[in-house]
Amino acid sequence: MKIEFAPLNIPLRRRLQTAAVLQWVFSFLALAQCCLAAFVLLVLSDWWIVALLYAGWLWLDWDTPTSGGRRSRWVRSWSIWEYFKDYFPITLIKTVDLDPKKNYIFGFHPHGLVSSCKSSLSYLVSRPEGGNVAVIAVGGAPEALDARPGALTLQVLNRKGFIKLALKHGAQLVPVFSFGENELFDQMENPNGSPLRTLQNRLQSIMGVALPIFHARGVFQYSFGLMPYRKSIHTVVGRPISVAQTPSPSSEDIENLHKVYLQSLTDLFEQHKHTYSYSKEQHLTFI
Numbered sequence: 497m498k499i500e501f502a503p504l505n506i507p508l509r510r511r512l513q514t515a516a517v518l519q520w521v522f523s524f525l526a527l528a529q530c531c532l533a534a535f536v537l538l539v540l541s542d543w544w545i546v547a548l549l550y551a552g553w554l555w556l557d558w559d560t561p562t563s564g565g566r567r568s569r570w571v572r573s574w575s576i577w578e579y580f581k582d583y584f585p586i587t588l589i590k591t592v593d594l595d596p597k598k599n600y601i602f603g604f605h606p607h608g609l610v611s612s613c614k615s616s617l618s619y620l621v622s623r624p625e626g627g628n629v630a631v632i633a634v635g636g637a638p639e640a641l642d643a644r645p646g647a648l649t650l651q652v653l654n655r656k657g658f659i660k661l662a663l664k665h666g667a668q669l670v671p672v673f674s675f676g677e678n679e680l681f682d683q684m685e686n687p688n689g690s691p692l693r694t695l696q697n698r699l700q701s702i703m704g705v706a707l708p709i710f711h712a713r714g715v716f717q718y719s720f721g722l723m724p725y726r727k728s729i730h731t732v733v734g735r736p737i738s739v740a741q742t743p744s745p746s747s748e749d750i751e752n753l754h755k756v757y758l759q760s761l762t763d764l765f766e767q768h769k770h771t772y773s774y775s776k777e778q779h780l781t782f783i
Contacts, residue, residue, distance in 0.1 A: 500718045509579075514723070516579035518715060521722055562616040584680075586729045591764075592736070597626040599667045600736065601658055603634045603757065605650050606678055607643040609706060614661070621667035630667070632658045637706035641696055644683040649781045652758065659754045666741025669753070671734040671761040675772035680724040681710040730772050734764040758782060 538547035560566055594600060599621040620628040633639075639651040662669050686693040692709070700706050714721030737760055742749055765780050 497719060499720075502716050502718060509582075513579045513583035514715060516576045517583045517723060519576070520580060521724075525722070562613055563619055584676075584724075584727060584729050586731065589730060589732045589768075591732065591734055594668075594670075594736065595626075598736075599623060599626050599665065600629045600670050601662050601667045602629055602631040602670045602672045602733070603658060603761070604631050604672045604674065605634060605652070605761065606647065606674065607633065607635050607639040609633070609637065609640050614657070617658075617661060618665065621661065621665045631672070634658060637700050637704065638697075640706040640708050641683075641686060641693065641700075643678050643681070643708065643710075645679045647678045648778060649783055651783055652761075653782050656750050656754050659750050659757065660745055662739050663742040663745035663749055663753060666739055668736040668739055669757055669760075670736045671757065671764050672731060673734075673761065673765050673768070674729055674731040675768065675774070676727050676729040677731075679727040680729075681712045684709040684711075730768075732764060732768050734760060 535547055535550065538544060538550075601617070601621060617630045617632065620630045634655050635651040636655070639649075642649055642651075659669070661667070684692065686696060686709070696707055711720060711722065712725050713719070713723050715723060737753075737756055739753065762780055769778060770776070
């Protein structure tokens, strides 16, 4: 395999963009393992009291992720996120203005990596003051195993939990499609029924997390590695679907709203696909 190395005269800003994405790749793949290893080392060392204090704080703070989290304006203001955005770059396109007095559930497509916590979502969309958005990667872990360039197959036909949640709390449903999302990584071929896919499905059922074998480019060369490709991403936020609060929605209520959502998602894709270099022959496939 011929290796294509990155040129030496790359501008500093592009190097900072690469560094910003590199820290994200490290955080996603290895930060948890490193933190766990550090905790074990502290327990086994003379600094065990630090591990004990951390464990106590973890116990006291256990419900924070399901209660709105802990937003930090200082962290959100870091320049690293601007560099991260500009690496691809990522653009957010809103089609309509949203009412800040209402709560929303954004159905994000394509693919996801982890499951969503129902209690966390319920906390956000049940706030009476409004102004909250819960973003759900509807396809979840299984869809990630089909995420590769050109893929437009969405696992959504049997995904109705977010529909029930929207009805229960009266949250407005918003379809969101991220054009270019599946172009960031290649993935080893794993068709249904193959040994690799069977193993991935088995591990997913045990761990609850998909384990796609993905690859793209490296830090100093463009031929292989775990860094995503520099491909533009255009995330389009669709028009909200009005949802009347139904504390105990019936199966028929859920089914009807689900059909409306699928049609809205289809319309969103069809209206914008030509703008972002998709052909007229390309359509969403729901499974």
